[in-house]
Amino acid sequence: MARVGLNAERLTRAGAELADEVGFDKVTVSALARRFGVKDASLYSHVRNSQDLKTRIALLALEELADRVAAALAGRAGKDALAAFANAYRDYAREHPGRYAAAQLELDYEAARNSAAVRHSRMTRAILRGYDLAEPDETDAVRLLGSTFHGYVTLERAGSFQHTPRTAEDTWSRILDALDALLRTWPTA
């Protein structure tokens, strides 16, 4: 029988594409096998199980996203860096909804520790260097930015901003202004 040449990496990539096409929750071992023209059982030589496959897609998405953010951040500082970071994040979510959803998968401690999630938090901290915040304010600000960006992207994708004439685009840009202003005048405890 002709061999297709499967391996964990090809499966992960194809799984990510599938996620963007039909939604991360609809990525199944069966659907992926179908896409390669092989039987379901054949995939189990390459990935441990369905959960393992999903985790791999999540890790791939985290890496890709971190790469993009890193590229966007290069050579920028202050509000410029803030906007570049935020836009890289939002654009990725819009271009790759399935992958973005995958990146939200809850990883266990060990997996998270070794994932690009670490790069993400380091890069967020890097942005804040332009704003001169001492600990624990910096940690609080990291969490604020992470929450706001993630929350915004999630709500936008869910269509929550479609009920008023104000575009998601315009609000986004004003929110970046507002966060920049906030970081420059971070209230002391």
Add this chain to the structure above:
Amino acid sequence: MARVGLNAERLTRAGAELADEVGFDKVTVSALARRFGVKDASLYSHVRNSQDLKTRIALLALEELADRVAAALAGRAGKDALAAFANAYRDYAREHPGRYAAAQLELDYEAARNSAAVRHSRMTRAILRGYDLAEPDETDAVRLLGSTFHGYVTLERAGSFQHTPRTAEDTWSRILDALDALLRTWPTA
């Protein structure tokens, strides 16, 4: 055969409990049938299908959450109202993780329009009355608050804030301070 006395509402409530116990994504028709000691097929007289069941749970959660927020908001204004709103939101998510996840389900336009989601956005606007923002700033602020609170609660539940000694509690309270300050001095375009 003894009748258990099922109906859509009891199923929805039990489904919500199940969601809190085992996670919203693990709420299945089978699991719910098991819980009532009946066959899977029996549930289909009361809910159209699995999707319908999940939507009902989502709508229930939205109502409950709106009720809580409304109660928390009563008689408060300004930062007091902001904190009450935010805490009601976060507390609900912590007490009812499954229901909170359900409330995030993407509803179609029609369902959203008739759901408590409308009350939510009205209440968010009510908070902002204490801050004197004109349109479109008010809409932008509504979106900022929604994004930040939702994002924070989601990331906290995912364990994203467990990797540093700073508690999620402390950061939360500082973020409320920061948002309050930001709303009071919202930057003009």
Add this chain to the structure above:
DNA sequence: TAAATAACCTAGAGGTATTAGGCAAACGTA
């Protein structure tokens, strides 16, 4: 080129979603 390895297959068990059709309990009514 024979042995070892790896890639894919068949078979099958078990779980979930859903439809169709049946029987019996509960209810309304004469």
Add this chain to the structure above:
DNA sequence: TACGTTTGCCTAATACCTCTAGGTTATTTA
């Protein structure tokens, strides 16, 4: 109270999806 109707729950059956065990064959390597 008996009778018909409604409706709650059941059985049966189809269709996917997940995953394991064990086999066959293509490819690699000694």
